[in-house]
Amino acid sequence: MKAVVVEQYAPIDQIALKEIAVPAVGAGQLRIKVQAASIGFVDGLKVEGRYQTRDSLPFTPGAEFAGIVDEAAGDVTGFAPGTPVLGMARSGALAEYIVVPAAAVEIMPEGLAPEAGAAFRTNYLTALYALGERGTLRAGEHLLVLGAAGGTGIAAIQVGKLLGARVTAAASTEEKRAFARSFGADDVIDYTRADWRDALKDLTGGDGADVIFDPVGGEVSVQAFRSIAWNGRHLVVGFAAGSIPALPFNLPLLKGGILIGVDVAQIAKREPEAQARVLTQLSAWLRDGQLKPVVGKVFAFTDFREAFKTMQTRAALGKMVVRIG
């Protein structure tokens, strides 16, 4: 089968499609014929060996996928060959076939395209776990989403609206702000402007944001915390800007605000009940049509490098998806 294979940690231009063996199915596992896989910011870091944990070499990147069950182990029920599924794995999705534990997939809701199925799990899990479980976002509260047109950002806008929040989307270009608005943001802010906090102050009646969803990091994170409401929650999701900010400890004191870490990679182990709760709610929204995963741009398998580069150059709107089968 064809797969993207990382043999040495390196920039994406040095990574190639290779012919490798189709993986065998073990106990409790399924082999999926991948139709679409999506790329997250983390995948780019992993390929270069710059993520906080390293996949051992060689490995195939890609953590989210949609496809068709090709083979099920004898001890797995409910996933006959031919069943369409979507799922999430640590890596391996940028390949014609992936083998995963049956627990890593769910049956595709009817009518959902593979590209949308592949764009679902990580970002929406991150958004609802962050906003619902960690940030306890309540209806009527003011949510500020940084990096709002990115993969997690756009998911946070949609989930924030479903939870009943008033959502302000902060993004760097007019095109990104229009994109954020088209997926439900009530207001938009250009956070590259020096006076962006004044705009937020006006939008929140002087109070600041009750919850801040922050996948960006860098100086903008500290600025955002300065605009937090009393008892506000600032959710630390990621550092797409490349630098980890340092928050002066007097700010939580002065602002009465709370800094909260979010790491979906740890919840299956540390908070399985929260993960199950979140996935159940997301599936319900997906099945009743309230939530539609945002597909940014779709790339051919042979153009997989472009999907990475679009994200790495800050040019992506929504999730980057690679069409495989």
Ligand SMILES: NC(=O)c1ccc[n+]([C@@H]2O[C@H](COP(=O)([O-])OP(=O)(O)OC[C@H]3O[C@@H](n4cnc5c(N)ncnc54)[C@H](OP(=O)(O)O)[C@@H]3O)[C@@H](O)[C@H]2O)c1
């Ligand atoms: N904690 C978790 O569990 C979890 C889960 C998923 C992802 N993450 C992390 O969240 C972060 C964002 O992921 P994502 O998938 O949303 O990424 P993304 O789609 O690339 O979006 C990131 C956004 O950050 C902004 N940004 C600011 N400076 C940037 C720069 N120098 N390069 C690229 N983007 C920049 C961009 O918006 P503007 O141009 O509008 O500023 C961009 O839209 C990553 O660090 C990822 O590792 C964490």
